[in-house]
Amino acid sequence: MVARIIPVETFDLVIFGGTGDLARRKILPSLFHRMVVGQMPTDARIIGAARGKMTRKAFQEFVEESLEEFIDESERKPEDVKTFVGQLDYVALDALGEGGWEELGKKLRKDVVRAFYLSVGPSLFGGIAERLKKTGLATPKSRIVVEKPLGHDLESAQKLNAQLSASFKENQIYRIDHYLGKETVQNLMALRFANALFEPLWSAQHVDHVQITVAENIGVEGRGGYYDKSGAMRDMIQNHLMQLLCLTAMEPPARFEPNAVRDEKLKVIRALDPVPAADTVRGQYRANGEDGSYLDHVENPDSTTESYVAIKTQISNWRWAGTPFYLRTGKKLRGRLSEIAIIFKDVPHSIFPEVDEKRGNALIIRLQPDEGITLRMTIKDPGPGGMRLKEVPLDMTFADALGPNAEVADAYERLIMDVIRGNQTLFMRGDEVEAAWEWTDAILAAWEKGGKKPQAYDAGGSGPEDSLALMHRDGRRWREIAS
Ligand code: NAD
Numbered sequence: 425m426v427a428r429i430i431p432v433e434t435f436d437l438v439i440f441g442g443t444g445d446l447a448r449r450k451i452l453p454s455l456f457h458r459m460v461v462g463q464m465p466t467d468a469r470i471i472g473a474a475r476g477k478m479t480r481k482a483f484q485e486f487v488e489e490s491l492e493e494f495i496d497e498s499e500r501k502p503e504d505v506k507t508f509v510g511q512l513d514y515v516a517l518d519a520l521g522e523g524g525w526e527e528l529g530k531k532l533r534k535d536v537v538r539a540f541y542l543s544v545g546p547s548l549f550g551g552i553a554e555r556l557k558k559t560g561l562a563t564p565k566s567r568i569v570v571e572k573p574l575g576h577d578l579e580s581a582q583k584l585n586a587q588l589s590a591s592f593k594e595n596q597i598y599r600i601d602h603y604l605g606k607e608t609v610q611n612l613m614a615l616r617f618a619n620a621l622f623e624p625l626w627s628a629q630h631v632d633h634v635q636i637t638v639a640e641n642i643g644v645e646g647r648g649g650y651y652d653k654s655g656a657m658r659d660m661i662q663n664h665l666m667q668l669l670c671l672t673a674m675e676p677p678a679r680f681e682p683n684a685v686r687d688e689k690l691k692v693i694r695a696l697d698p699v700p701a702a703d704t705v706r707g708q709y710r711a712n713g714e715d716g717s718y719l720d721h722v723e724n725p726d727s728t729t730e731s732y733v734a735i736k737t738q739i740s741n742w743r744w745a746g747t748p749f750y751l752r753t754g755k756k757l758r759g760r761l762s763e764i765a766i767i768f769k770d771v772p773h774s775i776f777p778e779v780d781e782k783r784g785n786a787l788i789i790r791l792q793p794d795e796g797i798t799l800r801m802t803i804k805d806p807g808p809g810g811m812r813l814k815e816v817p818l819d820m821t822f823a824d825a826l827g828p829n830a831e832v833a834d835a836y837e838r839l840i841m842d843v844i845r846g847n848q849t850l851f852m853r854g855d856e857v858e859a860a861w862e863w864t865d866a867i868l869a870a871w872e873k874g875g876k877k878p879q880a881y882d883a884g885g886s887g888p889e890d891s892l893a894l895m896h897r898d899g900r901r902w903r904e905i906a907s
Contacts, residue, residue, distance in 0.1 A: 432844040434465045435537040438528065440519060440552055441544035442472025442483070446571075448490040451543060454836040456491055456508050460499070463841060466507060471531055472514045473524070483514035519544060520551040525559045538566040539843050546573055550587030557591035567843050568592050571600040572663050573654065574852075577868070578861040585854040594854060598843050603664045604850040605835030605842075607822065608795040609671060612764065613685075615789070615797065617676050622787070625768065628747040632784055632900075635765040636668050638753040638791075639905045642760075643709065643883065644731065648721040655729040657706075660753040662864040666693065667852070669749055672764055673739055682848035686856060693859040697738045701870045706878035707732030707888035709756040715883035718756070730878045731755040734891040735867070736898075752891060752902070756883040759905045762791035767900075776811055788903075796821035 437455075439447050458464040472483050488509055491500060513531055517524025532538060540556060542549055549570055556562040568588065575581025588597050603609055616622055625631070638660055644651045651659065670689035677684035708731050711717040718731050732754030739749065768785040786800040798817045805812040842850055879888040886892075886905055895901050 429461050429463045431463050431465055432841055433537060434468050435539060435844045436469045436471065436532050437539045437541060437840075437844075438471045438473050438532075439541045439543055440473045440517075440548070441542070442514070443474045443476060443478070443486065444543055446543045447472070448487075449494055450834070450836045451541060451840065452487055452490055453494045454834055454840055456495065456504070457499075457833070457837055458841060459508050459511075460501075460504050466511065468511060469531075469533075470512050471528070472512065473517045473528060475516065475518055477516045478514050480512070480514050484509040484512050487512055519548045519555075525555060525561070529559060529561055532561065534563075535565070537844055537846075538563060539569060539840075540566065541569040541840075541843075543571075546570075546575075546584070549584060553588050553591040562591055562596075566592070567596050567598055567846070569598040569600060569840075569843055571602075573658070574599055574663070574857050575861060576654075576658065578858060578865050581858050581861045585858065589854070595848065597854070598839075598848060599852040599854070599857060600839055601663050601667050601852055602835040602839065603667055603791070604671075604852075605837075605839040606791055606795070607833070608789055608791045608797075609668065610850070611797070611822075612671050612789050613680075617680075623676070626766075627743045628745055630768055631747050632767045632769045633747055633898075634672060634749045635763075635767065635903055636665055636672070636749065636751045637761055637763055637765070637903065637905070638665060638668075639757040639759060639761045640753075640755050641757060641884075641907075643716070643756040644718060644721045646721075649723070651731075652722040652724060652727050652729045656731055656733040656753050656755070657864060657868060661733055661735065661751060662860050663852075665751045665753055666860045666863075668764055669737075669751065670856075672766070673744055673749070675743070680849065682851075683853075685849050686853045690853070690856050690859055691741075692739060693856065693863060695739050695741045695744075696863050697740050699735055699737050699863075699867050699870075701867075701874055703736040703894070704867060704871070705732070705734040705888055705890040705894055706730035706871065706876075707734075707754060707881045707891065708878040709754075709883045710880040712882040712884050715756065717883065728877050732757075732878070732881060732887055732891070734887065734894055736894055748898070750895065750900075750902075752887065754881075754887055757905055758884055758886050758907045760793060761905050763903075764789040764791075765903055776813060794821050794823065796823075796825070 439451055441447055455464060455470060488505060491505060515524050515528045515531065517528060542552055553568060575584050616626065670692045673692045674688040677688045708718045719725055719727060734750065734752040737749050737751065766787040770784045788798040788800070790796050790798065796819065798819045801816055801818055802813050803816050805814040839850060879890050881888040892902065
């Protein structure tokens with residue numbers, strides 16, 4: 425089954441930081457893919473804007489090399505690469521200086537969609553937004569795209585929002601959380617709101633608890649400088665896990681429209697109870713065999729930044745009161761896994777007395793690896809010998825279910841096209857980001873006040889002991905993170 429591609433209208437996309445890592449690894453390869461499938465018009469223009477002096481030709485060669493590095497040869501026909509680099513241009517510009525802006529203006533067409541992607545450090549966001557307004561480059565058809573980190577706490581997030589909204593209206597500001605661009609995450613909404621089967625079960629009445637896991641097997645290698653100032657709470661929980669929590673818990677919006685969806689997500693964040701310190705766990709990985717420790721990769725030998733967080737949280741509303749949501753994320757764990765697991769309550773009365781262990785049904789929404797959905801069911805173990813029960817997965821891996829030609833586009837591909845289409849459904853609104861920080865800040869403040877060091881856990885293991893205890897004390901257990 426080949427997806428139907430609806431081309432977007434033509435556009436001028438300016439990538440501030442067009443020579444940086446994010447542009448090379450994600451933005452430019454994503455645009456290339458969209459061009460190859462016919463979604464990006466061949467008269468669209470992509471303009472790299474960065475500090476270094478570079479000719480247009482040098483930038484084209486630079487992008488060609490990036491495509492070679494990040495796109496498989498089988499998907500990279502020379503004629504497509506030629507067309508793509510033909511759409512590129514470059515301007516040397518200091519984001520916080522005055523030079524280069526006029527030249528950039530000359531390269532932009534009137535009356536086409538303009539998108540300014542700020543693929544630079546967050547300290548430059550405000551200055552760029554201001555200059556775009558001052559120089560008149562921010563037209564009514566313009567959009568500005570920013571990405572995490574969107575602040576360090578509530579105060580800095582508010583400041584950033586104020587800086588952006590001084591030059592752009594909220595409906596022109598696209599805050600990316602690339603988790604929202606993942607196919608399975610959108611499928612969570614399809615699963616919930618396009619099927620009659622699950623919604624009646626989707627509440628505290630039937631759901632025992634929810635586990636949201638984002639486990640990485642890699643450590644902080646190479647990113648130690650940034651990460652040590654941030655930690656797992658700011659880097660992952662405040663944004664990615666919070667977004668997954670919102671989509672899992674939100675009420676059905678009246679329409680699949682940006683503000684209708686985002687209003688419902690915001691209500692979830694606002695309904696979160698304050699989290700007592702006893703319902704949180706912080707961890708930091710230590711060396712284990714060949715795997716080095718967190719402290720080997722950061723400057724401060726006494727750093728107490730967490731590389732692991734587990735949180736038990738409650739949503740105080742009619743749907744969810746009494747059903748805890750457990751969140752966990754960490755680096756250097758046994759495996760790489762991102763999933764949302766809805767664990768249903770047991771049957772009210774078991775008619776099979778010989779079955780000693782109670783196993784509720786579970787619905788697992790897997791973001792990676794192998795995007796897909798699994799329903800854990802209990803069936804009769806085949807054969808004679810009495811009524812023995814067995815747990816089996818009803819498994820739908822998208823790649824298998826939809827066939828080999830199914831297009832599971834990278835999150836950035838969808839999100840960038842949504843920017844051009846002017847569809848903000850999968851982007852965070854300013855008030856959502858602030859509400860998430862408000863909740864996060866309270867936990868961070870309690871940690872600071874408590875002064876407790878993160879608990880050490882073995883690199884390559886399944887996280888700190890206290891994290892297991894957080895579940896055990898409630899008579900529950902985490903799902904396995906397989907290696
Ligand atoms: P990078 O250091 O590789 O690239 C930064 C780019 O900004 C370069 O092109 C540089 O020339 C340009 N630049 C720096 N100062 C400038 C100035 N004063 N004027 C004009 N251009 C200037 O950084 P990156 O990894 O590409 O990250 C960019 C942003 O995206 C950061 O905020 C980062 O946190 C965020 N981010 C990155 C990733 C990733 O995978 N790399 C993922 C998510 C978010």
